[in-house]
Amino acid sequence: MAERRFGVGYALAPKKQASFIQATLVNLASERGIDLIRIDTDKPLTEQGPFDCVLHKLYGEDWRLQLKEFSLQNPQALIIDSPESIERLHNRISMLQVATELDFKCETVSFGIPKQTVVYDAKIVSASYLESEGLKFPVIAKPLVADGSAKSHKMLLVFNKDGLTKLKPPIVLQEFVNHGAVIFKVYVVGDYVKCVKRKSLPDVTEENLGKLESYLSFSQVSNLNTCEKNDDKYYKLMNLDDAELPPLSFLTDIARGLRRAMKLHLFNFDLIRDNRVGNRYLIIDINYFPGYAKMPNYESVMTDFFWDVLNKNDKGFESLQKVSCEKEVRMLVGNKGYGEDEGTLPVSPLKREEKENTIQV
Numbered sequence: 001m002a003e004r005r006f007g008v009g010y011a012l013a014p015k016k017q018a019s020f021i022q023a024t025l026v027n028l029a030s031e032r033g034i035d036l037i038r039i040d041t042d043k044p045l046t047e048q049g050p051f052d053c054v055l056h057k058l059y060g061e062d063w064r065l066q067l068k069e070f071s072l073q074n075p076q077a078l079i080i081d082s083p084e085s086i087e088r089l090h091n092r093i094s095m096l097q098v099a100t101e102l103d104f105k106c107e108t109v110s111f112g113i114p115k116q117t118v119v120y121d122a123k124i125v126s127a128s129y130l131e132s133e134g135l136k137f138p139v140i141a142k143p144l145v146a147d148g149s150a151k152s153h154k155m156l157l158v159f160n161k162d163g164l165t166k167l168k169p170p171i172v173l174q175e176f177v178n179h180g181a182v183i184f185k186v187y188v189v190g191d192y193v194k195c196v197k198r199k200s201l202p203d204v205t206e207e208n209l210g211k212l213e214s215y216l217s218f219s220q221v222s223n224l225n226t227c228e229k230n231d232d233k234y235y236k237l238m239n240l241d242d243a244e245l246p247p248l249s250f251l252t253d254i255a256r257g258l259r260r261a262m263k264l265h266l267f268n269f270d271l272i273r274d275n276r277v278g279n280r281y282l283i284i285d286i287n288y289f290p291g292y293a294k295m296p297n298y299e300s301v302m303t304d305f306f307w308d309v310l311n312k313n314d315k316g317f318e319s320l321q322k323v324s325c326e327k328e329v330r331m332l333v334g335n336k337g338y339g340e341d342e343g344t345l346p347v348s349p350l351k352r353e354e355k356e357n358t359i360q361v
């Protein structure tokens with residue numbers, strides 16, 4: 001009997017497609033009977049396929065509706081992951097909230113999130129407001145929305161009250177925690193967990209605090225480009241070699257807890273080691289479908305994952321369900337509001353300005 005083949009459709013922004021869909025991945029998946037097929041976002045999803053699974057990282061209501069309708073017409077197809085589950089990661093408060101709700105017990109290591117508060121109105125922010133919120137300088141101001149735009153990655157490290165005048169709400173003000181300039185990126189792919197070290201912001205001492213400018217703006221400081229990544233000298237310079245990885249069992253427990261609570265299969269989380277307390281780690285960021293191609297051996301990790309979900313071997317949770325809100329889709333289809341003239345619902349993959357990978361002072 002001929003081997004059963006599976007079709008995995010992928011809908012990714014051009015830059016993501018270029019980094020993730022590499023020939024090595026396509027070939028390895030194909031050898032295991034899995035065809036990776038590009039979804040043309042200029043055409044309705046329902047007119048494409050058949051797909052056993054849809055993999056996606058696109059934003060917006062149009063795409064969400066397309067997925068719902070596709071799911072209605074193809075009830076057996078898996079959507080990785082559901083837009084409703086992904087949505088939680090588009091807000092930096094709801095993103096970390098889930099980490100505080102994990103039921104986690106370990107005698108040797110503890111974890112949590114940094115103190116933070118959300119600010120909608122720049123006028124209310126002052127040094128005494130900060131104090132009333134339990135925060136002190138330095139603090140990091142992060143855009144509340146984490147929608148993948150270049151703007152959503154623009155951060156401000158604020159050293160004193162003058163720096164507070166630069167804030168552009170809505171933002172999250174988060175305590176800056178000294179962590180030895182090393183960040184741990186923990187990649188999760190189903191039940192697979194991989195932790196890598198990256199450079200981060202240097203520690204700020206009490207002494208330095210008085211000497212620094214009022215703020216420092218930066219963007220994606222821990223997102224290395226390929227050249228840096230492969231440069232051993234660079235790693236040595238940053239003392240990354242010396243930094244000890246958190247215990248794997250601890251990371252696996254957190255990853256499993258987050259995965260179940262968020263009902264997501266594909267994400268990474270950023271962890272820092274709190275220098276003030278012994279073995280305490282803080283989750284500072286969670287990203288949907290991160291840069292997996294930077295992960296060692298990503299082709300076989302991803303292929304194993306596809307194989308597991310397609311063969312129903314995924315032992316996690318029952319989240320590969322149909323996309324909800326069927327009523328809304330029926331209404332659109334029934335009223336011929338969808339695709340009446342051209343049969344298309346415009347999908348615009350994320351437009352983003354060029355990313356900055358360097359700290360700007």
Ligand SMILES: Nc1ncnc2c1ncn2[C@@H]1O[C@H](COP(=O)(O)OP(=O)(O)OP(=O)(O)O)[C@@H](O)[C@H]1O
Pocket residue numbers: 114140142146152153154155174175176177178179183199200201219220221222223270272284285287
């Ligand atoms: N609370 C904190 N204390 C110390 N450093 C922090 C803190 N929060 C963030 N950082 C530093 O700032 C960087 C950017 O923060 P964060 O990860 O929240 O932003 P991001 O733009 O969402 O990143 P990514 O590119 O991973 O999506 C982190 O990688 C880390 O170096």
Ligand SMILES: O=P(O)(O)O[C@H]1[C@H](OP(=O)(O)O)[C@@H](OP(=O)(O)O)[C@@H](O)[C@@H](O)[C@@H]1OP(=O)(O)O
Pocket residue numbers: 015016019057146147148149185222223224268287288289290291292294
């Ligand atoms: O661009 P890369 O491939 O490096 O991946 C980055 C990814 O960008 P892309 O998915 O748009 O490409 C980012 O997504 P958005 O927040 O911007 O949506 C975010 O997940 C980063 O954390 C990823 O870097 P990593 O955490 O893996 O270092």
Ligand SMILES: [Mg+2]
Pocket residue numbers: 270285
């Ligand atoms: Mg991050």
Ligand SMILES: [Mg+2]
Pocket residue numbers: 146285286287
């Ligand atoms: Mg992020």
